[in-house]
Amino acid sequence: MISSDIIRGHLDSIILKLIIEKDRYGYEISNEISTRTNNRFQIKEATLYAVFHRLENKELIESYIGDVTHGRKRKYYKITSLGKAYYNEKIKEWQIIKEIINLFLEGSENE
Amino acid sequence: MISSDIIRGHLDSIILKLIIEKDRYGYEISNEISTRTNNRFQIKEATLYAVFHRLENKELIESYIGDVTHGRKRKYYKITSLGKAYYNEKIKEWQIIKEIINLFLEGSENE
């Protein structure tokens, strides 16, 4: 399983990405992450909603209550233009981080 | 500058890598990281020593006081076999993480 320290700092980006594709609600995002990663990563519920609130406070996403339900009312999130810009920055940052970490974590294994 | 959340979880690996190459002391490691990353990343002093103590507690490294000095006595660190094994695990983990994050942070930018 993937440790929280390793994924830390990337969750905002992952969730923004999914919301950029289309408006989505919590459970949907949670399931989508599990599916796309072949269950190699599942976001924890508490974490997911913590991310939503953080992103909403930063005005990177906006929420509205949806009409279609199969249980409790769904809260949908949509991206803001600030959110798109932020996501694009994160893509660039990821390229740099990859390079840097590869400097130390690539190459032959050590006996 | 690289955010602490992004690098979090990789610092142990980076430092282990440098100690695997040869026995090293704090300042040396700090400088080596700056050099290799072209100053794109500098480890903070407090962080560096926090990592040393964490790794030593986990018995991934061992320390001894060196003789050559140019100021305060240097504390050298050497890798243990547990440390090497741990590092090799971290290499594998990094490959997986890269794949997963790439799923969400690659591809065309969004307008």
Next chain:
DNA sequence: TAAATTACTCTATCTGTCAAAGTAATTTTT
């Protein structure tokens, strides 16, 4: 001998992730 340099330590704070327990609304079962 005072200042500069090299090197390590300690404490306190902040932030993101997460477990656990709870609330809310709708559908299915008995």
Next chain:
DNA sequence: AAAAATTACTTTGACAGATAGAGTAATTTA
């Protein structure tokens, strides 16, 4: 219709890693 199951979101509190900042220690240089 009441109870149970399901879907979905919220809140609280704990924990660990990164870091600022201040301090300590030992040696060299001015």
